[in-house]
Amino acid sequence: MAVIRFNALKEAYGRKPICVEPPGLLTSDYFGINVFDRLKMEKYLTAEAFGQVMEAIEKGSSIDRKIADQVASGMKAWAIEMGATHYTHWFQPLTEGTAEKHDAFIELLENGSVIEMFSGKLLVQQEPDASSFPSGGIRNTFEARGYTAWDPSSPAFIVGKTLSIPTIFVSYTGEALDHKTPLLRALNAVDKAAVNVCQYFDKDVTKVIATLGWEQEYFLIDEALYNARPDLALTERTLMGHASSKDQQLEDQYFASVPERVECFMRELEIECYKLGIPLKTKHNEVAPNQYECAPIFEECNLAVDHNILLMDMMKRVARHHNFRVLHHEKPFKDINGSGKHNNWSLLTNTGTNLLAPGKNPKTNLQFLTFLVNTVKAVYKHADLLRASIASPGNAHRLGANEAPPAIISVFIGKQLTRMLDHLEEIVSSKKMTPDEKTELKLNVIKVPKILLDNTDRNRTSPFAFTGNKFEFRAVGSSANCASAMATLNTAVAEQLVAFKKEVDKLIKKDIKKDEAIFQVLRKYITDSKPVRFEGNSYSEEWKKEALKRGLTNVSSVPEAYDAYLTEKSVKLFTDFDVLTEREIIARNNVRLDTYTKKIQIESRVLGDLAINHIVPTAIKYQTLLIENVKGLKDVFGEKDFKDLAVGRIQLIEEIGEHISHIKAKVEKMIEARKVANKIEDEREKAVSYADTVFPFLDEIRYHVDKLELIVDDEMWPLPKYREILFNR
Ligand code: ADP
Ligand code: MG
Secondary structure (H helix, E strand, C coil): CCHHHHHHHHHHHCCCCCCCCCCCCCHHHHCCCCECCHHHHHHHCCHHHHHHHHHHHHHCCCCCHHHHHHHHHHHHHHHHHCCCCEEEEEECECCCCCECCCEECEEECCCCCEEECCCHHHHHEECCECCCCCCCCCCCHHHCEEEEEECCCCCCEEECCEEEEEEEEEECCCCECECHHHHHHHHHHHHHHHHHHHCCCCCCCCCEEEEEEEEEEEEEEEHHHHHCCHHHHHHCCCCCCCCCCCCCCCCCCCCCCCCHHHHHHHHHHHHHHHHCCCCEEEEEECCCCCEEEEEECCEEHHHHHHHHHHHHHHHHHHHHHCCEEEECCCCCCCCCCCCEEEEEEEEEECCCCECCCCCCCHHHHHHHHHHHHHHHHHHHHCHHHHHHHCCCCCHHHCECCCCECCCCCCEECCHHHHHHHHHHHHHCCCCCCCHHHHHHHHHHHHCHHHHHHCCCCCCCCCCEEECCCCEEECCCECCCCHHHHHHHHHHHHHHHHHHHHHHHHHHHHCCCCHHHHHHHHHHHHHHHCHHHECCCCCCCHHHHHHHHHCCCCCCCCHHHHHHHHHCHHHHHHHHHCCCCCHHHHHHHHHHHHHHHHHHHHHHHHHHHHHHHHHHHHHHHHHHHHHHHHHHHHHHHHHHHHHHHHHHHHHHHHHHHHHHHHHHHHHHHHHHHHHHHHHHCCCHHHHHHHHHHHHHHHHHHHHHHHHHHHHHCCCCCCCCCCHHHHHCCC
16 A cells, blocks of 8 residues: 555554543633633732723723722733743634734843843733735735734633733734734624614613634544645635545434544643633534534623634644544535534623523513514624625635535524514504504514524524524634624624614604604614515425515625625624725735635645646556556457457556546646636636636546545555545544
8 A cells, every 4th residue: 555645544543532631620620721811810910900900891991000900910820820930922813723922021130130021011012013914905015004903801810821812913014914803893883783772672781792602513533644635735616525434324323422543633622722711511422534623602792702712722622632633624525514613693781691591571572573574684784794794715615515504594484583583574554553553563572482492493504593692693604703793793784673673663753652663763773674584495496486585685706706895885784883994904805805816726726736747647557557457368368359358458447548638638737727817916806706717627637636535546545535635543
C-alpha cells in the first residue's frame, strides 16, 4: 500500500482512548474558575470600581481612568494568584477565529530587576500593529495602527498562563475592523427599541438583552489520517474521495452511543469549557459518521458569541490531546451531511420576561404577539441581508443541499400560531371594533399559552423557525462567527420595533385605544409579511417555485449574495442605528469578497496539485501494470486467444486513460481560468469570476479522480479513503 496511507492507517487504528476527569470534583466546584466574573470582581475590586464595572455592563457607561487602574490592579492580583504570567487583548478580526498578542506582566526597574505590572492604560486600550489584518481598504499601510479597546461586558479569562481580555478592534480613525464592534452596537440598538415597545405593556422594563443559544456541529478526524490528506489539512474539506459504500444511509449514527475515544475528547472539552464559564449542556452524535454536536445553555448574545468562538478554539486544542483534528468546515465530505450552527435567539427583559414566550394573561400575550409579528416582519424586510450575513464559501455547499435550509429565507411559526395570526387578520379591521369583536380578540389572545404547549410540530427544514419560546436561525454555518448573523438580525428587529412604535403612537394620538392601535398595526404587519411565512418542506422543488412567485429571493452565488449588504435598504438600516457606517459596510464587503476569492483559489490550487502529483501518477502506474499484464497474456496465449481473455483489462486501460486525459485537460483549463480571474482588479468581479469560472472545475475534476479511486488498485491509492477517515474513531 502507498506508504503515506499505510502509515496513517496503522497509526490511526492503534489509538487508545485517553480520559481525564477532575478528581472528585462536582462541576459546580470549578465552573468559571478561570473567569474574572462578578464574584471575583467583588472580591478583588474596590466597591467603587466594582460599582462602575457593573454599571458599564448594565448601562454601557464608560469607566474612567482612575477606576480602570483599580480594575487592572485587581485583575492582575487575581490572574497572578492563578499562575498567569502574561496578558492579551483578545479580539475577533475579520478573519476566522480570534487574535491575541501576549505580553508579559513584567516591568523593568532601574536596578535591573522586574516587577509584575498591569495598569489601567494597558487594560483599557492597546495599539497592536494591525497592518496584517483584513480591513477592506479602510487602513492605508502608512496608517496601520489599530486599537483594541476593553469590552467590560464580557469577562476576562485565563487560558494557559495568559489573562485574556475581550476587546473590540477598531482602526485609528475609529472604524470597526472586527466582529464584536457592530454586534455591540446592534445589541444596544435592539435594547433601546425593545424597551420602548415594552413600555406599552410594562413600565418596569428598563433593559432588554438579546439571548443566544448556539448549537455547534463539527467533525472529528484522526490526526494521522488528516495529515495524510493535504486537502483536509489545507482547506478543511476533502476535495476528492469517493463515497463510502456505507455512510449515513442507515441513520444509525444520530444520537447513537458516543465512541469512547470521542467521549474522552468531549469530557475534556467540557471540563475546559466549564473552567471558562461556558455552560455546555448537550452533546451527541450527529447524522454523518464522525459528526457531533454540542450546545450550551443560552446566554446574553455578546457573551454567547465570545463563548462560541472560545469553544471553537478550545476544541482545536483539546482535539490534539486525543490525536484528533476537529473540522468546523460546513462541508468537509461530499454526499454526507455538513455542519451548521443553529442560532437560537430571543429577547429577555430586566424583569425576567422572555419576549418570545407566550405569557399567562392577555397583556403579556399581546406583548408576545407584538414581538413575534415584528420579528417576522423584520426577517421579511431584510431576508436578503440575513441571507448575506450567513453566506460563506463553506456554507454554500450546505445551503440547499437537502440537509440544510435553502438559500431562500422563510419563517416557520407552526400550525397553531399560523391559525392565530390568520384569525387576527380576519377579525381586526381598521374601523372601530365592536365590543363583541374586542372580547373575541381578547379571548383569542388568552388562548396562546395552551396552544403553544402542545405545539410540537417542529419543521426541521426551515431556515428561521419559531420553536415555542425563541426563534432558531438555522442557516448559520458551523465555521461562522455568530456575530455576523446576530448583528444583522438584532439591527433588523430594532428597526422594525422603532417603526412599529411610531405607527402605534400615531394611532394613539388619533384617540384610538392603545390595545386596539397595537392590534391594528400588527394586523397590517401580518398581512404585509405573509409571503415570508412558509410551513411546508423548504427542501422541496415546489417551494423554490412558490418562493419565486412570492417574490422571495434565492441567490445561490456567494459573491452575489453579498450584494445585499450594499443596497440602499441595508445601508440605511446599519447607518440609522449606528451599527456600521457606509464606509465600514463597503470595506467589510471587500474583505468578504477577497476571502471568498482566496478560499476558492486555495482549493483550486490544492486540487490541481493533488490531481497532477498524486492521482495521475498513481493511475499511470496502475495502467502500466495492466498494460504489462495484457502483454504477458499475449505472450502466454498468443495473438489469437489473448484478446478474449484481455477484454476487461483493455477496457480498464482505456477508462484510466480517459480519466487521466480529462483530469489533465481540466486542470489546465482551471489554471487558465484562475489566471484570467487574477487579473481582474474589482473585488466583486474577481470573486464572481472565481465563482463562475474556477469553482465549477473543482467538481468536474473531482468526478474523474473519484472514478479512478474505484478503478485503481487499493494497494496503490495514496490518500486515505472516505471509509477509512469516517469510520475511525
Ligand atoms: P434542538 O437541537 O432541538 O434545536 P437544543 O436543546 O440542542 O435543541 O438547543 C436549543 C438551544 O436553544 C440551547 O442552546 C438552549 O439554551 C437555547 N435556548 C433556549 N431558550 C432560549 C432563549 N430564550 N433564547 C435563546 N436561546 C435559547
Ligand atoms: Mg436546533
